[in-house]
């Protein structure tokens with residue numbers, strides 16, 4: 011019996027490839043160190059330095075921080091606003107989530123889709139839409155109110171330029187976070203738990219109060235914390251609404267410290283409490299969601315119990331309708347209307363329809379072209395680099411091929427805890443100095459965006475890697491493929507859809523960033539989000555709406571194209587294993 | 588010199604020793620089964636041979652060349668081995684043909700040669716009709732055959748299988764067991780097969796290696812392992828047996844405390860201290876009266892339970908000192924629970940175990 015083993019075939023494969031894992035590891039560690047640790051180091055460093063020609067050690071910045079009443083006031087207002095936003099989001103989102111997840115409300119799928127889609131709206135665009143609707147003089151609602159009742163020009167019904175106005179505008183953006191978490195939790199709470207309560211004699215209300223609500227409480231709390239965090243660290247909406255209203259929140263206050271004469275040391279000191287609050291809130295959120303007792307064990311429960319609304323149905327529809335109109339439908343309609351009519355107040359008719367704003371934005375306004383190009387280029391670069399880095403880091407982390415790989419994962423996740431405006435200050439301090447003259451170039455923006463988007467990219471890629479069974483790679487190795495070859499032939503195609511999704515996610519996130527951008531941008535490095543902000547200061551709402559629509563269109567177009575490209579996806583796939 | 592040799596092979600995970608020093612020699616063309624309870628280090632040993640994990644001590648040699656040692660590990664792709672994984676690990680984005688052809692393409696064979704060899708192996712594994720399907724469109728047994736074909740087509744020096752049948756249902760498992768043996772006889776690869784199913788090992792292996800707690804208990808032919816176990820663990824693990832403990836008597840005799848003397852025709856009695864005797868369930872002869880011959884190798888006991896199993900009856904009998912013995916008897920030998928029976932332990936069926 012012949013032993014069929016062709017050794018000749020295999021001799022050339024015995025040569026060993028160069029092991030690239032350590033150089034890769036070193037490079038990534040350096041890159042992530044520069045992106046994450048370096049800016050934080052300079053932030054802390056400069057917060058203890060005097061400004062001027064001969065900087066020296068000082069505590070003055072911190073002393074001013076706690077003694078300056080304006081500073082304290084802006085922190086107090088920011089925290090108050092954030093809490094109010096959190097509570098309002100929770101109050102709006104929880105009943106809606108319950109209606110959608112647990113009742114026979116009609117059109118539930120549409121409602122979910124609409125709320126999810128509203129994640130895509132950049133928050134500053136939402137704030138501008140509310141300006142259009144509810145500014146005291148020019149707001150649509152007030153114009154209609156005055157003309158209906160024949161009142162004088164200075165009377166108004168609603169005023170977005172106020173503390174409640176700001177809370178409302180931000181809550182409209184943050185409530186989907188609570189909604190999604192609570193609705194998902196309600197989907198997962200097994201109805202047997204509730205049935206058990208009913209059998210024991212609990213009435214519908216008792217069951218709701220004693221069983222259902224406690225079960226979703228962690229999701230509610232976690233969602234509310236996210237809403238608070240978003241509100242606290244947001245720059246765009248407060249800058250658009252709070253400044254005309256005559257007050258500062260902490261993000262706008264930090265930004266104002268960069269106006270002439272700049273006080274970067276004080277800005278750094280002012281940013282540090284914000285950083286600490288963010289870290290604490292994220293820890294709290296993790297602790298709440300991670301608590302054992304609340305996770306529902308054993309997923310094999312029947313479909314969630316559906317409550318029949320009966321005669322309450324119309325009230326429920328009205329409630330959801332009002333919420334959706336206020337938060338999503340009206341703002342969009344306002345944006346579209348303003349983009350196509352001469353001035354806000356014009357009634358909609360064939361006479362007032364105009365493409366003037368489009369012509370202005372696309373052909374006359376000099377900043378548009380550059381901003382569009384910068385936005386697009388930065389979006390593509392950030393998305394590509396972040397996805398690539400996240401891909402390699404999550405490979406090293408999930409496959410545990412190197413002992414220290416875990417720490418790369420920690421570094422890649424860390425920026426979630428750095429608010430955009432804080433990162434802006436930190437990067438300004440790190441790179442706007444004679445040694446690195448990156449300020450005024452798009453590179454400093456690229457660094458900012460990479461840092462901001464890394465956690466999201468990493469999260470997506472590492473869960474994708476966990477879905478690819480290591481044996482699939484090992485099967486390639488044992489048949490004779492090197493590590494790189496296996497990655498290319500087997501892992502990469504299996505991850506393709508996840509990579510495309512992560513890329514799109516990062517791209518969309520990048521082109522709407524404003525908080526860090528606002529401190530790092532200059533006349534040569536304008537982005538669409540920045541010129542929207544600039545145009546708002548000059549009151550050109552028509553042009554803003556056009557740019558906003560373009561921004562949204564780019565987002566949707568990129569997502570669409572990326573998912574259709576034959577090289578990227580679309581091949582026949584039968585996921586298994 | 589054997590083709591595949593493991594010498595003093597060790598593997599630690601942190602402070603935990605998964606493999607504690609294994610010596611094994613496998614001849615070219617042999618099919619070896621690594622058999623043992625869960626967690627005894629079978630998979631670890633296989634992955635050491637494949638080169639997926641580096642060794643902490645000892646060596647692995649293939650054809651006299653060291654491929655793994657404490658200091659260096661030839662990567663899996665440099666070993667010309669094939670492996671069949673428990674999950675099959677078929678690539679879902681490639682068709683059956685592409686899956687099987689992958690290894691050949693890596694070897695840069697001309698396209699027509701690739702096609703010829705893939706077609707050949709697909710015919711051998713009865714998969715020709717399914718060549719253009721994706722793995723997601725195949726049944727479990729078909730997927731298993733694809734993974735066999737993919738492993739065999741490159742004509743590896745060594746074929747490794749990690750519990751290849753554990754995901755299949757009972758009927759299919761039987762069929763695939765013979766399929767693997769048939770393909771082995773056809774191609775004569777040196778094969779290392781991991782399983783924790785003893786009947787699978789008995790029916791497929793040339794050499795069975797029984798492992799326990801990171802060490803080899805015994806290596807031998809299926810007959811050796813079954814008929815001539817060397818340790819209590821092996822005797823218990825392979826096939827049903829009774830282990831009766833006692834002290835050394837004259838020569839090959841083991842004395843139990845209740846006076847029962849067991850003469851053993853095979854095995855070794857521990858020189859001092861406790862020793863054991865293994866007697867298979869079906870080797871014990873039951874009778875209603877005291878067996879005629881000498882005083883040794885027979886004892887009376889009380890029937891604790893008796894089950895009718897169609898082809899035979901399964902008895903549980905309790906000896907005087909409370910020790911229970913399981914025995915199989917013909918169907919027509921029916922004694923109800925509570926009554927006394929006599930058991931004879933034929934000396935040629937009693938195996939003395941020193942460990």
Ligand SMILES: Nc1ncnc2c1ncn2[C@@H]1O[C@H](COP(=O)(O)OP(=O)(O)OP(=O)(O)O)[C@@H](O)[C@H]1O
Nearest residue numbers: 600603605623624625626627628629630631632783
């Ligand atoms: N990567 C690892 N890290 C730490 N311990 C491990 C690792 N892999 C295996 N072990 C431990 O080594 C021991 C042997 O594992 P191994 O997978 O070889 O068992 P096995 O004999 O294949 O068992 P089974 O029949 O259940 O597959 C087990 O106790 C296991 O917990």
Ligand SMILES: [Mg+2]
Nearest residue numbers: 629630631749
């Ligand atoms: Mg195993």
